[in-house]
Amino acid sequence: MPMNSLKDIYLDQLQDIWSANTQALPVVTELGRAAHDKELSEALIDGGNGISDGLAEIEKLCNEHGIKPNAEHCKGMEGLVKEARAHGLSDEITDAEVRDAAIIPQYQRMVHYALAGYGTLAAFANRLGLDSDAAVLQKCLDETYDGDRRMTKIATSGGVNKQASV
Template sequence: MALNSLKDVYLDQMQDLYSACQQSLDATTELGNAATHQELSEALAAGGKGIAEGMEKISKLCSDHGINPDGEFCKGMQGLVKEARSHALEEEFGDDDVRDAMIITQYQRMVHYALAGYGCLVAFANRLELDGDAAVLQECLDETYQGDRHMTEIATKGGVNAAAA
């Protein structure tokens, strides 16, 4: 599709974010399975559920606009997923707490990519006066921020970073 208008960019980026979510979902599950800290493992399971719910919402929006959500492949998330697997799953760790700290790091990098994607889509939807879309996407953005903040709390107040130190 030629990108000739903000609406074209909006739809393209919605497909890109769907691909990013799809890729990060598998990695999040793998990170959750590798985590040893109970709260971290539970948060990653909840994060996976949230990603899947976001994908459902994006898929519905894509359908409403007559496009296939699978229309793009997100190379940015591909790189982040590769990094997450390399640094948190394939790397050798002498201590489970250190791995858990790395898991949080890699997960948050993927989440921050999604935050940027959702934020841009909300701005585009608002500019295009797609109020229904904007509301759905804002909800996804808010939930993603909430998950990111929870992960920071697990690292700092939940003791993962302290245990890793």
């Protein structure tokens, strides 16, 4: 698709975030299964559910704009997923508490990519006067921030990093 307007970029970025979320979902599920800490595992399961919800919303927006959500492949998330598997699910991590501590930054890196995507899309939708789209994207952004804050709390106030440092 030629990029001749902000709307063209907006549509391209909708497809990009759909691809990013599609790639992130399986590894988030894997991280959730690998997590030893119950609070961490539950947060990752909830994160996967949030990704699924976001995928459904992005797919609806793509359909409303007459584009296929799967027309783009997000290479940025491809790299983040590869890193999450290498550093959060590695067989070389033999201690469950250490694995939990390694999982958190891998998940948060993927979440931060989504935050950038949703934030940019919401700003574009607002600028384009796509109020309904902007509301959906802002909701996705807010929920993604909530998940990131929850993960930070698990890392800082919960026992994950404390247990890994022993």
